[in-house]
Amino acid sequence: MARKRVAILISGRGSNMVALIEAAKDSRYPAEIVLVVSNEPAAEGLTRAAASGIETAVVDHRPFGRDREAFERALQDRLAAHRIELVCLAGFMRLLTPWFVRQWEGRLLNIHPALLPAFKGLDTHARALKAGVKEHGATVHFVVPEMDSGPIVAQAAVPVRDGDTEQSLAARVLEVEHRIYPEALKLVAEGRV
């Protein structure tokens, strides 16, 4: 079966992107990463993608001001030009409109650094520590118009330890993120979800 053509959308560091790129280097992996798009021209992940020989593009949201759909149409044009079949959000810090999300229904994944439905939104690690939860983790889910709410594809838990800081907890969660995102994309690309 042909490998699914995947684009990864990033805004920053791109460590989850790297995990997906690494997994897809195996020719038996059911997806290939053909494009990385960042809305931030200075995103570190762009350099890392280029170093792996992946085509990169910048679609800066700023020139579009408040017109989110215009930004997304520019994004959509890039994805269409590369005949993209699946999109992975990996630290992509823009909210997407229902218009965009509907175009990609069932073909758009996100990774969230918490055990959804707990701790939707930002600053998940600080909030988990404040709440005193004993387990925290990460979730890969399909994107729906409502933020951090779509059907869950994969999830992994980590313990919260006494003395954890936001940084130590984030690092523990990030390790499982890098494991479950490639697993989740594999399942989706194989049509097993």
Ligand code: GRF
């Ligand atoms: C990750 O923790 C991811 O779950 C969240 O943003 C962070 C991105 O990190 N959505 P990276 O850019 O993949 O290193």
